Amino acid sequence: MENEQMGLLMMKSVYCLLILSAVMAVQPALVNPSTRANLNIGVIYPGDRLLSRSYLYRPAVVNTVQSEDFIYRGNLTTRISAIQAVEYGYTQFANIWIINGGINQANVTLRVQSQVSRGYYYLIDIWGR
Numbered sequence: 001m002e003n004e005q006m007g008l009l010m011m012k013s014v015y016c017l018l019i020l021s022a023v024m025a026v027q028p029a030l031v032n033p034s035t036r037a038n039l040n041i042g043v044i045y046p047g048d049r050l051l052s053r054s055y056l057y058r059p060a061v062v063n064t065v066q067s068e069d070f071i072y073r074g075n076l077t078t079r080i081s082a083i084q085a086v087e088y089g090y091t092q093f094a095n096i097w098i099i100n101g102g103i104n105q106a107n108v109t110l111r112v113q114s115q116v117s118r119g120y121y122y123l124i125d126i127w128g129r
């Protein structure tokens, strides 16, 4: 009788573990595969400078996806060599991607988008000369 109860208990815990691992396996698929949480493109060459450092912050808003565009504009001779955007602090699974300009150009426009009911906090560095 006691053995039977132990067996049942163990089966229940195994069942719980299975459910947990199933949920964890599914989670990465929820992130849109065409966008990235962080952006790191280009190469910083000797002589390049940090042209711009910016922080983009929005607190979470319930049931809302938040979005904004970040624009860096150089002058006629500016050449962007690298763009680095990293989530500052813990991840909120936000996304950031280039919508205009970029490497080897004078300007770049980045679009930032939060997950539903989350915010974002990005550190954005633009390198070049």
Ligand SMILES: *[C@@H]1O[C@H](CO)[C@@H](O)[C@H](O)[C@H]1NC(C)=O
Residues within 6 Å of the ligand: 051, 074, 075, 076, 077, 078, 079, 128, 129
């Ligand atoms: C143009 O921008 C570069 C940085 O990309 C800077 O070093 C340079 O001084 C600027 N030139 C003028 C005329 O403002």
Ligand SMILES: *[C@@H]1O[C@H](CO)[C@@H](O)[C@H](O)[C@H]1NC(C)=O
Residues within 6 Å of the ligand: 073, 074, 101, 105, 106, 107
């Ligand atoms: C970069 O931005 C400046 C200022 O808005 C604009 O005059 C110029 O045409 C842009 N350059 C490119 C290559 O998009």
